[in-house]
Amino acid sequence: MEKGLALINCSIICIEENRIKKDMAILVEFTDAGGVFRKICAMDDFEIPSGFRKIDLDGKYVMPGLINAHVHLFSSGGPVKSMPGARAQKLIFTAVNTRIGKNALKRKMKSRLDAMLTSGVTTVRCVGDFLCQDVVLRNQVESGNLPRPRMKVSGHMISATGGHGAPFLSLAADTPDEGIALVRKFAGEGVDLIKICVTGGVSDAKRLGDAGKVQMKPKVVSAICDEAHKFGLPVAAHVQSSEGLKIALTAGVDTIEHGFVLDDELIALFKENPRSLKGYSYLVPTIYAALPGMIDKGITGFSDVTCKNSTMVFEGMLHGLKQALDAGIKIGFGTDAGMPYVTHYNTWRELYYLCKYGDISPCQALCFATINNAELMGIESTTGSIDVGKSADFIVLYSDPLQDIETLKSPLMVALRGNLIEHLHFRKDNKVESALDSIT
Numbered sequence: 001m002e003k004g005l006a007l008i009n010c011s012i013i014c015i016e017e018n019r020i021k022k023d024m025a026i027l028v029e030f031t032d033a034g035g036v037f038r039k040i041c042a043m044d045d046f047e048i049p050s051g052f053r054k055i056d057l058d059g060k061y062v063m064p065g066l067i068n069a070h071v072h073l074f075s076s077g078g079p080v081k082s083m084p085g086a087r088a089q090k091l092i093f094t095a096v097n098t099r100i101g102k103n104a105l106k107r108k109m110k111s112r113l114d115a116m117l118t119s120g121v122t123t124v125r126c127v128g129d130f131l132c133q134d135v136v137l138r139n140q141v142e143s144g145n146l147p148r149p150r151m152k153v154s155g156h157m158i159s160a161t162g163g164h165g166a167p168f169l170s171l172a173a174d175t176p177d178e179g180i181a182l183v184r185k186f187a188g189e190g191v192d193l194i195k196i197c198v199t200g201g202v203s204d205a206k207r208l209g210d211a212g213k214v215q216m217k218p219k220v221v222s223a224i225c226d227e228a229h230k231f232g233l234p235v236a237a238h239v240q241s242s243e244g245l246k247i248a249l250t251a252g253v254d255t256i257e258h259g260f261v262l263d264d265e266l267i268a269l270f271k272e273n274p275r276s277l278k279g280y281s282y283l284v285p286t287i288y289a290a291l292p293g294m295i296d297k298g299i300t301g302f303s304d305v306t307c308k309n310s311t312m313v314f315e316g317m318l319h320g321l322k323q324a325l326d327a328g329i330k331i332g333f334g335t336d337a338g339m340p341y342v343t344h345y346n347t348w349r350e351l352y353y354l355c356k357y358g359d360i361s362p363c364q365a366l367c368f369a370t371i372n373n374a375e376l377m378g379i380e381s382t383t384g385s386i387d388v389g390k391s392a393d394f395i396v397l398y399s400d401p402l403q404d405i406e407t408l409k410s411p412l413m414v415a416l417r418g419n420l421i422e423h424l425h426f427r428k429d430n431k432v433e434s435a436l437d438s439i440t
Ligand SMILES: [Zn+2]
Pocket: 070, 072, 127, 128, 336
């Protein structure tokens, strides 16, 4: 039996130091809990121990596996006109809420985790899925029965009645007691975090401005945060307006998903948030998900309202991201995979758009998607960097991502807990690709 892997002649990407270490060797040891980095050293100091499989990378680049902190697995991210409204949700819910339906949904969810994996993602945080099937899959992954990315899951989302994702993807809470009851219910189901929708979203906006309109009452947001924190569960909040940010941050949410324009008070609350679990809150921007609104409407079939809300969200989110960067707010990384045109294999696009529109360096973007996200999810001692003792989650790339972020479009190999996948294949959606590539 193989004892592990001996990767030789690697160029290791040191994201924290923004540099490359050339002519390196990495020893991955297989343990009962999966493959672990056992030794990282210069080639000159390396000898392959017996029983380890030699893999000569011939100078290719090795970086930590990506962590995607904003994912939905119930939908494909295909070229649809909008997310399912209440009536369509009911149809999906009814179909899925059977044994056969749940199994079919789980099969789809597994194939989307595969797509994520082929894009270099070794950990995901699911922030809204039907019927807690993400919890079921996470349990299978953790028990070692499902070789897929490590998962942190929220199960359903919580919204106000008629709010974002309601009534099936989100369950409704309009009073503090209803919010507390849902947190207790989800905690009982075994979720890792609570997801709330403080404001509306683009997908179910009926008028311009609906995307950022506050839907959840401040006292409900507060009650949910307090109750979730009693269980040690962080709260992730969908927010797309400054007014919504104030309500969410004041209540002590741990992560803001998407975000909007900041002011001094909001910046101070992000950096020092006494009611949050860590004493500060993260921003998780999702630039990619707001971009399809810029594709020609003749191609997408999006309504005027969708495009206008999408543009508003894109501009506000980008502005807020730049302010957050200047202010030193902690920033995570998420794609919002599952939304229209946001596929699970296209993780590189969010990195690319962060650099292109956010004017940040590839190194910073990669830092959000590895080190910062590991810390955001409380798994920094397990993954997020290539360090001795951590899980062997890594990507092998043809070229240097610090110079060329687009190289992440097609990783050469991906390793998940030391399980090396050498032949990555997934079918791209050509309609999605050409539509996104048409954005200038
Ligand atoms: Zn989302």
